[in-house]
Amino acid sequence: MQVDYLIIGQGISGTWLSYYLLKEGKSVLVIDDAQTNTPSRIAAGIINPVTGRRHVTVWMAETILPFALDAYSQIGQQLGIPAISxxxxxxxxxxxxxxxxxxxxxxxxxxxxxxxxxxxxxxxxxxxxxxxxxxxxxxTVHLETLLPAWRKHLLSQQSLLEEKFNLSQLQIKNDAVQYNHIHASRIIFCDGASSAQSVYFNRLPFxxxxxxxxxxxxxxxxxxxxxxxxxxxxxxxxxxxxxxxxxxxxxxxxxxxxxxxxxxxxxxxxxxxxxxxxxxxxxxxxxPATLERRPFVGMHPLYPSVGILNGMGTKGCSLAPYFAYQLACLLEHDEPVYPEASLSRFERILSR
Ligand SMILES: Cc1cc2nc3c(=O)[nH]c(=O)nc-3n(C[C@H](O)[C@H](O)[C@H](O)COP(=O)(O)OP(=O)(O)OC[C@H]3O[C@@H](n4cnc5c(N)ncnc54)[C@H](O)[C@@H]3O)c2cc1C
The missing domain is CATH 3.30.9.10 (D-Amino Acid Oxidase, subunit A, domain 2)
Incomplete structure (x- = not known):
């Protein structure tokens, strides 16, 4: 089987990344093991425009909040469900x-x-x-209806495999990856806190x-x-x-x-x-929180076919649509990711 992108995880990050890559006309295969206690499956889906005891406006509110509202409205329309209220x-x-x-x-x-x-x-x-x-x-994002509805959509397109991804079976080539019978141009990890233990990303400040x-x-x-x-x-x-x-x-x-x-x-x-x-x-x-409270978005400096969309912390519902879109733009149009979220800020650490 040949696909453009292999995506590991169908939490809120993998959902949005697969959405934007499919919109770009790319083929994707999402592997997700359907754990029941992942943050995306147990969160309330709150998007709160302020944070902390001082009710300070959240990071990048003017960009991220309208983007999220529009994105959830569109995916809801596509799936025929209310995705946000x-x-x-x-x-x-x-x-x-x-x-x-x-x-x-x-x-x-x-x-x-x-x-x-x-x-x-x-x-x-x-x-x-x-x-x-x-x-x-x-x-509130209706995660409990949105995630299963998107999963059903991916399944209907033979774009979802329900199984545990085993990193030891992954082979990285120059400009491609192979996982058992699956050949892909790139693999993107959207596997939440699991990435903190991965050989590729365990040096990131999760x-x-x-x-x-x-x-x-x-x-x-x-x-x-x-x-x-x-x-x-x-x-x-x-x-x-x-x-x-x-x-x-x-x-x-x-x-x-x-x-x-x-x-x-x-x-x-x-x-x-x-x-x-x-x-x-x-x-x-x-x-999957991070020390600096900023996401990890981009491709590995030593393995250009291996990427990550992660580190959503306490705010996956508002951050994931925007940064999934940014990653899709990087991958397909070589457009830079917002510096505070870009993986390139860890180039030295990841290149050691
Ligand atoms: C109690 C609680 C409440 C929260 N409330 C909110 C809230 O109201 N609003 C908000 O914005 N955020 C909230 N959050 C945070 C939010 O849930 C996270 O930021 C977000 O869900 C992270 O999404 P993700 O897709 O990056 O990771 P995850 O949700 O962890 O998704 C990772 C996916 O990868 C799969 N996976 C992992 N390893 C493998 C493997 N080896 N093989 C196959 N599949 C694999 C998992 O099954 C999972 O589906 C809350 C978190 C918690 C714990």
Whole structure:
């Protein structure tokens, strides 16, 4: 079998890279082993335009956010599914100090952050004493429908192989690669935290980070909002289904759910929610985060047929469409990747 591109992984990165390469008229084969606990399969899909306790606007917001909105709308149209929804984040203040800090931020720059007219609106649904602020527009990507729908599309074109990719079977030639019976011009790794162990990319400053979430059934809550109080309570695509998370563990023994997170989330829910809820699942996974909090996008300096699209960290939903597009433009039109994300910044480390 001969293809232009072999892509390893069909998380959000592999999904977008295959989308843009197919749009370029290229042939792709995606190999994905369908693990159930990967970040793309357990994430809430939130695109939040601000970050941190100070509600600072996210990196490259003016470029990346409109690009993502347009990209998800287009792929949704192609697949006949809603892939993205606009939401408002209702940020309940956990302390008087946080209220003050939010007010200051809204006065400095109200592009995404503002105070509501009436802070009593959610009194039937939540316990809160210190009021709330609003972040808008935010979005949720419907990962739980988008990823299977794209997989089905790839399968229908014989462009997806559901199996574990075994690096020891890969042969790298001058301007091509071979994997068992598959011959490809290039191979691109979109395999998330696995790349941190790969012989090609283990020198990159990955900083894998574990996160957990619970899924819930809550019939009596408006899905137009994401509710935040330490954790984010987020509507999923199926009506009445919700997701609450997450934590950020830099040190962990395995990728299993922990009692500590379950206890943190259930205590919060008990003290916060006034409406009935039922817990379904406890999920956990390892984010492919990086020390500099910037993605890794490009081709290996020593192996020009081997590339990577990775390092999406906590923001895969907003970063993956734009940087997949940039990688496709590099591969097909020799256009440079944005310097802060380009793999060429690690040329020396990877050439050793
Ligand atoms: C609890 C949690 C909540 C999150 N919430 C959000 C959020 O709300 N918004 C947001 O933007 N981001 C969120 N993130 C981060 C986001 O999920 C990641 O940035 C993103 O999913 C990374 O996508 P990826 O495709 O690069 O990697 P992955 O999701 O890890 O995908 C890698 C794919 O490669 C496959 N694979 C790996 N190795 C092999 C192999 N050897 N053979 C075959 N297949 C292989 C895996 O099965 C997987 O499908 C969250 C993460 C976690 C853990």
């Amino acid at each position: 606009q939401k408002t984040i209702t940020d309940f203040f956990p302390s008087a100090q946080m209220r003050l800090s939010f007010l200051q931020r809204a006065e400095e720059d109200n592009t995404y952050v503002r105070m509501p007219q009436d802070e009593s609106v959610f009194q039937e649904q939540f316990h809160y004493e210190l009021g709330y602020g609003q972040v808008m527009p935010a979005y 900083a894998p980070n574990k996160g957990e979430a619970l899924t819930l059934e809550i019939p009596d809550l408006s899905p137009n909002y994401i509710y935040k109080k330490g954790l984010m309570l987020t509507p999923l695509a199926t009506p009445g289904q919700w997701w609450i998370g997450s934590n950020y563990a830099w040190e962990f023994e395995n990728d299993e759910p922990t009692e500590a997170f379950r206890s943190q989330a259930t205590t919060l829910l008990k003290n916060w929610l006034k409406v009935p809820y039922r817990i379904h699942q406890h999920l956990s996974g390892i984010r």
